[in-house]
Amino acid sequence: MKTTGGTDDQKRRAAERAADLVETGATVGLGTGSTAAFAIRALGRAVEDGLDIRGVPTSFASRELAREEGIPLVAVDEVETIDVAIDGADQLDGDLNLIKGGGAAHAREKIVDAMADRFVVVADPSKVTETLERAVPLEVLPDARTAAAARVSELDGEATLRRAERKDGPVVTDNGNLVLDCEFGQISDPESLAADLSATPGVVEHGLFVGLADEAYIGTDDGVDVQS
Numbered sequence: 001m002k003t004t005g006g007t008d009d010q011k012r013r014a015a016e017r018a019a020d021l022v023e024t025g026a027t028v029g030l031g032t033g034s035t036a037a038f039a040i041r042a043l044g045r046a047v048e049d050g051l052d053i054r055g056v057p058t059s060f061a062s063r064e065l066a067r068e069e070g071i072p073l074v075a076v077d078e079v080e081t082i083d084v085a086i087d088g089a090d091q092l093d094g095d096l097n098l099i100k101g102g103g104a105a106h107a108r109e110k111i112v113d114a115m116a117d118r119f120v121v122v123a124d125p126s127k128v129t130e131t132l133e134r135a136v137p138l139e140v141l142p143d144a145r146t147a148a149a150a151r152v153s154e155l156d157g158e159a160t161l162r163r164a165e166r167k168d169g170p171v172v173t174d175n176g177n178l179v180l181d182c183e184f185g186q187i188s189d190p191e192s193l194a195a196d197l198s199a200t201p202g203v204v205e206h207g208l209f210v211g212l213a214d215e216a217y218i219g220t221d222d223g224v225d226v227q228s
């Protein structure tokens with residue numbers, strides 16, 4: 001699984017603290033990425049010790065891991081409510097706006113995270129920034145990739161088709177679509193950019209998560225900082 005800037009101990013601390021929030025009977029959104037994976041493993045241990053939960057995976061990868069960990073699963077289209085979602089982020093600002101989609105899973109992540117009564121972001125300090133500035137992933141229908149890239153240029157951005165590391169050709173999402181990574185520099189108004197991207201024909205979902213997160217647990221070298 002993809003790893004990024006922070007240490008595994010920082011990620012694990014944040015994720016295990018978030019997993020401690022989960023109570024028996026809960027329906028739990030299971031995020032994607034190396035930090036969320038620590039939460040899934042912690043929940044797997046808790047299930048083994050008797051915690052009774054249903055997990056809602058946000059990707060093929062989180063479903064496979066949760067299965068290995070023995071967490072009972074239910075698909076997102078089979079639930080009406082989610083009690084808590086625990087998910088990672090590629091970057092977050094002081095208002096808990098996020099950039100997600102480093103694992104190309106942001107479309108289902110957004111469905112699950114937005115459904116949750118409580119969406120907890122788990123991250124290491126390398127993800128925290130004053131202003132969002134990483135490339136924003138767009139999941140696009142294959143037919144829309146050229147038109148969507150042109151629209152990104154009109155919005156003063158630069159779109160790059162995400163290529164696969166282990167095969168020739170593009171990354172294909174769990175939904176059969178392509179990903180454009182879009183550089184906009186410093187994003188001063190994430191809400192406005194999110195609205196523009198959502199209005200672009202053929203964009204299935206973008207990786208800006210504005211106003212969705214309730215808290216962020218940031219694992220440090222000696223504890224967890226909570227932002228809310």
Ligand SMILES: O=C(CO)[C@H](O)[C@H](O)COP(=O)(O)O
Binds near residue numbers: 004031033099105
């Ligand atoms: O949005 C995501 C996947 O689409 C991940 O949550 C994000 O990429 C963070 O991953 P990691 O914890 O491995 O840094």
